[in-house]
Amino acid sequence: QITLKESGPTLVKPTQTLTLTCTFSGFSLSTSGVGVGWIRQPPGKALEWLALIYWTDDKRYSPSLKNRLTITKDTSKNQVVLTMTNIDPVDTATYYCAHKGSSWSNWFDPWGQGTLVTVSS
Amino acid sequence: QSVLTQPPSVSGAPGQRVTISCTGSSSHIGAGYDVHWYQQLPGTAPRLLIFGNSNRPSGVPDRFSGSKSGTSASLAITGLQAEDEADYYCQSYDSSLSGWVFGGGTKLTVL
Numbered sequence: 001q002i003t004l005k006e007s008g009p010t011l012v013k014p015t016q017t018l019t020l021t022c023t024f025s026g027f028s029l030s031t032s033g034v035g036v037g038w039i040r041q042p043p044g045k046a047l048e049w050l051a052l053i054y055w056t057d058d059k060r061y062s063p064s065l066k067n068r069l070t071i072t073k074d075t076s077k078n079q080v081v082l083t084m085t086n087i088d089p090v091d092t093a094t095y096y097c098a099h100k101g102s103s104w105s106n107w108f109d110p111w112g113q114g115t116l117v118t119v120s121s
Numbered sequence: 122q123s124v125l126t127q128p129p130s131v132s133g134a135p136g137q138r139v140t141i142s143c144t145g146s147s148s149h150i151g152a153g154y155d156v157h158w159y160q161q162l163p164g165t166a167p168r169l170l171i172f173g174n175s176n177r178p179s180g181v182p183d184r185f186s187g188s189k190s191g192t193s194a195s196l197a198i199t200g201l202q203a204e205d206e207a208d209y210y211c212q213s214y215d216s217s218l219s220g221w222v223f224g225g226g227t228k229l230t231v232l
Contacts, residue, residue, distance in 0.1 A: 037221065039223075046123050046210065046223060046224070046225045047159075047167065047226070049220055049222065052220075052221070060219060060220055062218075063219075063220065096166055096167070105172070105173075106154060106155060106157070106212075106213070106221065107155075107157040107169060107173075108157075108167075108169070108212075108221075109169035109172070109178065110168070110169070111166040111167055111168070112166065113165075
């Protein structure tokens, strides 16, 4: 059974750097084709894909946020970390990490429960 | 503004059939990339409902079905039940963005 869980601060001040950790089980990020992605959802709004990292350490970023995002993995700890710099109140959202099962499958399943991050001074 | 276009809301009475559309362009749906659907119940994380345009993961009732044609896709729900009241999102891959894109979401209300 694959599970993922996000962790990180619930409140961040504007201009700070946000660091979120996705801890997963039931799969390995050293397995061919596997990836872990981050998706966020502002309150009452739609889902937005942010970043994804593959088993090869290949990284993909949303073009609109590319300059502010960094995604890394620690295969031995079964963790993926997302950092977002220069945080702004518009970045207030629930942040989800999700499993992507293979290179050819472009869907996310399953998702973590999400973590709500509020940006406020 | 989301890359894929969905109606903000749809509604139907119990037992009825509803459809939710997802409209894209030649850089994603029209380029041949599959469409996937997620169900998000209130206060919960999205759950994969349909993958690869029309495939249901195990555990998803056959009341849910998906289809794709050209630059659009649709999710159909038959025999509506109160428990189907949720937000539904379509998702695909965008070759021009080299990334994954979502629709704006559709809120289904069961009357």
